[in-house]
Amino acid sequence: MRMRAWITALAVMLLSAQAWAVSNIEGVRLWRAPDNTRLVFDLSGPVQHNVFTLAAPDRIVIDVSAAGVKGALDRLPLANTPITGVRAGQQDGNGLRLVIDLSAEVTPRSFTLEPNQEYGHRLVVDLFDKGSVAVASRPPATATPSTPAPPVSPNRPATRLPAPSREQRDIVIAIDAGHGGEDPGAIGPAGVREKDVVLSISKKLQSAINAEKGYRAELVRTGDYFIPLRKRTEIARRQGADLFISIHADAAPRTSAYGASVFALSDGGATSETARWLADSENRSDLIGGVGNVKLDDKDRMLAGVLLDLSMTATLSSSLNVGQKVLSNMGSITPLHKPRVEQAGFMVLKSPDIPSILVETGFISNPSEARKLQTASHQQALVRSIHSGIRQFFQESPPPGTYIASLRDAGRIAPGPREHVVRSGDSLALLAQRYQVSLPELRRANNLRNDVIKIGQTLSIPAPTLAGEP
Known part of the structure; x- marks a missing residue:
């Protein structure tokens, strides 16, 4: 034997x-x-x-x-x-x-x-x-032993520097077409590939945004090649992005699954990312000390943790805000998979200083949606809806020093309706202060008899009074 x-x-x-x-x-x-x-x-x-x-x-x-x-x-x-x-x-x-x-x-x-x-x-x-930014990073789970660096155009800025005070800069939107190159993404009926569909939509969205004064869109991926996930946000930061939007097309085991979705970072993902940045002193100094709005490299660990957590919280709040606007606009031209912005720990959403959303334009695994996603007319309709949501967000909250901010300051842009999804730690008084409205106005806008609000509740935020208005 x-x-x-x-x-x-x-x-x-x-x-x-x-x-x-x-x-x-x-x-x-x-x-x-x-x-x-x-x-x-x-x-x-x-x-x-x-x-x-x-x-x-x-x-x-x-x-x-x-x-x-x-x-x-x-x-x-x-x-x-x-x-x-x-x-x-x-x-x-x-x-x-x-x-x-x-x-x-x-x-x-x-x-x-x-x-x-x-x-x-x-x-x-x-x-x-030679001369490219070929920085080795952690390899993918299935790879050994190294991974590629991001493709960065030499014409793009190397760091996120503030614009000269005499000039009114553009609002910069980084558009990330998911997957690419060796990674085809989801594959639908008749072999339609997610990487091709989302690159086409991303290019159309770039054209639509660049046609409007005061905005500039930059593609993270300009062609059919692969970029590691964390490097995508690094490219967006080098482009000076005020918003990062990743375009995808979903897939599911059931071909009957349908509808568009928008994701922001989950609370758990935000917590783990904060810990990662604090654990890596080199990254912490580069991100916040070099290109962000808060300098951390001269702070002790406890204070740095508080400041970075505040930065992540504010960024996540903005992500949920712009995400809901994009989702609401998309709902007017295509069915929605979920009525609210979902939250998950996607790697491309983990930037502590750039509001970031991931848009699932539909289910490429659904034969009907796959056919629509390949048509120029449906892609253009998706682009219009995404663009409208982005525009609404920045008309309400334009970054200081931008052309759009100057229009707001001059009273030439009236803020539109705003929404806020209540998160842990929110209070009605804090929200009134954040959005520069009075507490009674906030209560009236939401038919509230008291100041009690619930996590997940959506609040309507009244517009602040513009200069010159009664």
């Missing part, structure tokens, strides 16, 4: 070794981002690899253990990239050597990915242009 068990175990080990040995490169794909080039090698199975650089001439060498090549490597669109060619050769011991010939110096990063709903095993190699 022992001999039979030993033979069985040996057979399993041999089969496993053979399965590992037959991993092949079946093809290669390429994406070009503003400051890096991504190569993705499609594999028939898992591999181990090692990457190093050689000079004179510049080239990247990738040694892949126990692998071969079945697909073509010479049909890549290499224009506007530092790559001049990709070649492969077998090594002794059943190994494979890939060589990437270069026309310019680059910094490589590499990792492997497990299969997903569209692709099998993959080896990803990112080549960062």
Whole structure:
């Protein structure tokens, strides 16, 4: 019996070794981002690899253990990239050597990915242009051992600096098209991909916002390439964003699920993010000391925690405010999945200093909604509704020093109706002070007999009196 068990175990080990040995490169794909080039090698199975650089001439060498090549490597669109060619050769011991010939110096990063709903095993190699912001960050859960940096246009500001006092700056909205490149997002009927739909909607939204004086929209992702989640908010911060809006298309196991949604950060997500920033002194100094409105790097830990918590609370309140306005406007042109802004711990919403929302434009897994989401007319209708919600929010609360703020100060923009969703710690007196209205006015606007309010309750906020009004 022992001999039979030993033979069985040996057979399993041999089969496993053979399965590992037959991993092949079946093809290669390429994406070009503003400051890096991504190569993705499609594999028939898992591999181990090692990457190093050689000079004179510049080239990247990738040694892949126990692998071969079945697909073509010479049909890549290499224009506007530092790559001049990709070649492969077998090594002794059943190994494979890939060589990437270069026309310019680059910094490589590499990792492997497990299969997903569209692709099998993959080896990803990112080549960062010389001088780009190629900051390594924590790899994705399925990746080893590194991850790419965000594509940042050299024409965009490196830090979030206040505008000169003599000028009235634009309000900046960062629009983040979800997924991209190797990450297709949800896949609907007939192969429609979330990454393509949301990029199209994002570009239309950018055009609509930029057509209005006093606003400027910046795309976080301008093409079909991947950006790590936390890097998306870093790009928004470099763009000087006053609002971050991430565009997605939902999916569900049931194809009958339908409707648009808007998300803001959950209370638990805000708490964990505050702790993360406080635990990382370098991040704390860079975020708040360098580009935010509160300087923390000269404060003790307790005071820094209080200030950062206040910043996160104010940002989350603004996120819920703008989110509800966007959701209400979207409800006029498409069914809603939920009538109120939902809250979750999405990574892209965890910016302590930038109001952030995630918009699910519909369920791409629903055949009817998938068809609508692909049409230019429905995309344009979604854009109009999202734009209206953004405009309403900033007409009520324009950032100081902006053109829109100057219109408000001159009485040329009347504030529209406002809503506030009651959160833990809110009181009627504090809300009256925050929105610059009297306590009796706030009671009358909501038919309140006393000052008792409940968490989750939606309050109507009356407009403050403009200069020159009786």
